[in-house]
Amino acid sequence: MSAPRFDAVVFDMDGLLIDSERPIRDAWIEVTAQAGRPLTAEDYLGVIGTGIECARPHLQALLGEGLLYDDVRERVRLRLLERYGQTGYAPKPGARELLGWLQERGVPCGVASSTYLPEIERRLGLVGFLPSLQAVAGGDEVEHPKPQPDVYLLAARRLGVDPARCLAFEDTETGSRAAMAAGMQVVVVPDLKPPGAALAPLMMLGSLADVLAHLPGWFAR
Numbered sequence: 001m002s003a004p005r006f007d008a009v010v011f012d013m014d015g016l017l018i019d020s021e022r023p024i025r026d027a028w029i030e031v032t033a034q035a036g037r038p039l040t041a042e043d044y045l046g047v048i049g050t051g052i053e054c055a056r057p058h059l060q061a062l063l064g065e066g067l068l069y070d071d072v073r074e075r076v077r078l079r080l081l082e083r084y085g086q087t088g089y090a091p092k093p094g095a096r097e098l099l100g101w102l103q104e105r106g107v108p109c110g111v112a113s114s115t116y117l118p119e120i121e122r123r124l125g126l127v128g129f130l131p132s133l134q135a136v137a138g139g140d141e142v143e144h145p146k147p148q149p150d151v152y153l154l155a156a157r158r159l160g161v162d163p164a165r166c167l168a169f170e171d172t173e174t175g176s177r178a179a180m181a182a183g184m185q186v187v188v189v190p191d192l193k194p195p196g197a198a199l200a201p202l203m204m205l206g207s208l209a210d211v212l213a214h215l216p217g218w219f220a221r
Contacts, residue, residue, distance in 0.1 A: 005220050008161040009102060010152060010184065013113040013120060015171040015191035016208075017099075018127060020089040021048060022192065027076045027083075028059075035072065037063050048193045049172030051114035051145040088126025092189075094209030099132040101212060107219055110135035112155040112168075112179070114146055135159045147174045149182035156182065167218060169208070173199055187211065 015021035025044045032039045043062050047055035052073075060069040102109050110133060113120050117138030124130045135158035142150035149163075156163040168179035168186045173195035179186045185202040188195055189211075195201075205211060 006167040006185075006218050007165040008108040008110070008156070008159050008167070010110045010112050010155045010159070010166050010168045010179070012168075012170045012172070012175045013111050013123065014115060015048070015092075016169055016189060017092060017095045017111070017129060018089040018123060019092050020123065021171075023080065023084060023089060024076070025192070027079045028072075031072055031075045031079060032063065032067070035067055035075075037067050039063075045193050048191075049114070049146060049174035051139040052116070054114075054145050086126075088123060091127050091129070092191075093207050094211065095129070098208050098211055098215075099129060101215055102219075103132045105219065108134045108159045108161060110137065110155040110159045112137045112151040114139040114151065114175075116140040146178035147181065149178050152179050152182035152184060156184075167202070169211075170201075176201060 011017055025041060028044055029039055029041065039062055046058050056069050063069060063072060099109065111120060111124065115138060117136065117140055120136055120138050121130065124133065135155050137151050137155040137158060139145055139151060142154055144150045152168065153163060156166050159166070163183040166184045168184040169189065170176040170179055170186055171189055171191040172193055176186045176188055176195055176199055188199070188201045188204045189206070189208055190204070203214070
């Protein structure tokens with residue numbers, strides 16, 4: 001049986017193209033510890049792969065009545081801006097090479113992220129990835145967050161490609177289910193939170209660098 005062929009790629013961003021999940025998690029842990037209500041790394045796993053509105057009730061419940069989510073989130077934002085505002089988050093291993101391979105062969109690429117669009121563009125701009133992308137879709141542009149398919153469907157629409165002809169790359173189960181619900185096949189590269197055994201992606205790999213060997217079989221360019 002021949003490998004499936006695709007016409008476009010849609011990437012998640014945080015924890016997939018850029019190594020942002022760890023710094024963001026660490027900032028939440030630091031800020032809440034200083035405020036006297038320390039979150040743990042395990043606590044933060046509950047919001048991996050979700051958008052702001054989904055994270056709000058989960059984190060507010062952990063913070064309790066003494067701290068407001070929006071206040072803590074603003075402190076976290078300022079801390080991250082101080083540390084990464086000029087340099088950006090580091091690209092994940094293999095991300096630059098993967099985007100380069102696809103760009104050289106004219107494969108349309110997009111991003112579908114729960115992060116809000118202006119912040120997506122800022123983060124990807126700082127690492128130089130925006131010129132390799134033909135479409136970007138953010139969590140603030142859709143009604144329903146991941147695991148609903150809205151943001152992936154929007155990215156495919158902006159690319160002008162049938163979702164069934166798009167190959168998605170994700171690091172979380174929540175995001176993978178969103179891409180699958182959009183009709184896409186998914187390659188999973190886990191970051192902080194490996195997906196459950198019930199997920200059935202096209203492939204699961206340890207790094208985006210491992211993807212390069214499979215690309216000729218997926219794209220007839």
